[in-house]
Amino acid sequence: MAVETYPDQLEPENQDAVIWRFMNLEKFRDLMNTGELYFCRADRFHDNDDREGLPPEEYLPKPGLNSLDVRDRQELDHAIGSVAQFREGFYISCWHLFRDETCEMWKQYGDGGVAVCSRYRLLKSALDGIGDRAYLGLVRYGSDHLRGWNVLRFIFTKRTEFAHEREVRALLWITDPLAGINRHFDSDNRAHSRPLTPPPPDRVLDGHRRRVDLQGLVTGIVFTPWVSSTTLDQGNQLVRNNGYAIPVRISELTRYRAFLL
Numbered sequence: 366m367a368v369e370t371y372p373d374q375l376e377p378e379n380q381d382a383v384i385w386r387f388m389n390l391e392k393f394r395d396l397m398n399t400g401e402l403y404f405c406r407a408d409r410f411h412d413n414d415d416r417e418g419l420p421p422e423e424y425l426p427k428p429g430l431n432s433l434d435v436r437d438r439q440e441l442d443h444a445i446g447s448v449a450q451f452r453e454g455f456y457i458s459c460w461h462l463f464r465d466e467t468c469e470m471w472k473q474y475g476d477g478g479v480a481v482c483s484r485y486r487l488l489k490s491a492l493d494g495i496g497d498r499a500y501l502g503l504v505r506y507g508s509d510h511l512r513g514w515n516v517l518r519f520i521f522t523k524r525t526e527f528a529h530e531r532e533v534r535a536l537l538w539i540t541d542p543l544a545g546i547n548r549h550f551d552s553d554n555r556a557h558s559r560p561l562t563p564p565p566p567d568r569v570l571d572g573h574r575r576r577v578d579l580q581g582l583v584t585g586i587v588f589t590p591w592v593s594s595t596t597l598d599q600g601n602q603l604v605r606n607n608g609y610a611i612p613v614r615i616s617e618l619t620r621y622r623a624f625l626l
Contacts, residue, residue, distance in 0.1 A: 368492045368499050371517040373510060375503040377533075380486040383463040384533050385587070387475030390596070393586075396481065397607050401574040402491075404456035404537050407520060408449065409571050418452035418520045419445060421508040443556035444514065446549030450560050451516045454540040456573050460488065460533040462503065466618050468590075469529065475589055479600065480616075482585040488535060491577040497537045504532040537575070541568045583611050590618040 388396070392403070407418040416422070426444040430437040460483070461470060471480075485501075492499040504521055506528040511518055521534060541564070548560040586604065588597055592615055601613050 366493070366496050366498065368489050368501050371500055371502070371521070372515050373505070373512075373518055373521075374500075375505060375521075376501075377462060377485050377503065380484075380489075382485045384460040384483050384485055384488060385463045385480040386458070386460045386483070387470060387473075387478065387480050389475070389478040390600075393479045393481070393600070394603060396579070397603050397609070399574070399576075400579050400607075401576050402458050402535075403572055403574055404458050404535070405572045406570070407452040407455040407457055410457075416524070418455060418516075419448055420511070420514075420519050421522065421524060424508040424511050426514050439556050442558045443549070445558040446556055446560065447546060448516055448519060449558065450544070450546045450548060450564075452520060453544065453560075453564050453569055454538055455520050456537040456539055457520075458535040459530075460535065462531040462533050464531065466616060467529075468618065471589055471616070471618070477591065478589055480587040481583055482587060483582050484584060485533065487582050487584070488533070491582045492535060494577070495537070495575045497539060497575070500534075500536040500538065502534060504530070504534050537573060539573060541565075544569050580609055580611065583609075585612045585614065588613070588615045590616040590622045592616075592619075 396402070410417040420426075425441065427440070430441055432438055432441060461474075461480075462485075463482075489501050492501055500517070500521075502521055504523050504527075506523055507525045508522070511522065520536065523530075523532070544564045548562050548564075549557045551557065551561060586600070588600060592600075597613075597615060604611055604613055
């Protein structure tokens with residue numbers, strides 16, 4: 366199934382743009398051993414951003430709503446609560462639109478681990494072969510671009526403080542018709558901005574795995590600037606043992622690691 370387009374989709378001008386996915390060593394071993402990409406459910410990113418997939422706080426479903434007015438607050442909570450449940454059907458794999466290596470990205474997302482390197486068009490090709498409803502694009506930051514009330518616009522939008530991530534977002538849309546979309550109402554029929562009960566865990570999973578052609582997707586593997594020689598050797602061996610001919614190297618920041626925080 367071909368990757369689908371969505372409203373206000375933003376892609377790199379060059380489809381061969383380099384992208385990196387940072388991960389710890391445990392996830393790297395899993396990727397090499399299984400050949401599967403992991404897509405995390407949007408509302409399970411709570412450690413990073415509780416508003417993942419939701420509209421920015423300053424963006425309202427209707428002009429003129431006042432969050433301090435009781436009736437307006439109910440309308441606002443109902444609108445956001447509905448989106449909070451719709452986002453449970455979106456599963457995300459986060460990549461970084463590479464420009465330069467930064468200590469910040471390594472420490473935040475690849476501390477002690479690796480960056481798996483690819484290109485935008487290769488990731489799109491991998492998603493084409495998965496079979497799910499799939500989307501791919503650059504995340505927009507802030508709210509100036511938003512128009513209307515569209516869930517796909519929200520899932521590809523984050524707050525401006527995350528702009529340094531330069532995120533490329535791969536997305537699977539996997540819905541469950543029995544999950545329910547009114548779990549944000551309490552027994553008094555009062556709306557809340559989040560669902561009050563979780564979705565059925567046997568039907569709405571925390572994540573999905575999808576097998577891809579790693580040899581065709583991954584162009585290189587870069588180890589953290591703080592990698593030990595032993596870990597680097599083990600990483601090389603892991604790649605070879607799984608039959609991959611993927612170049613492995615250490616970060617270019619390694620030469621400066623005595624000065625890095």
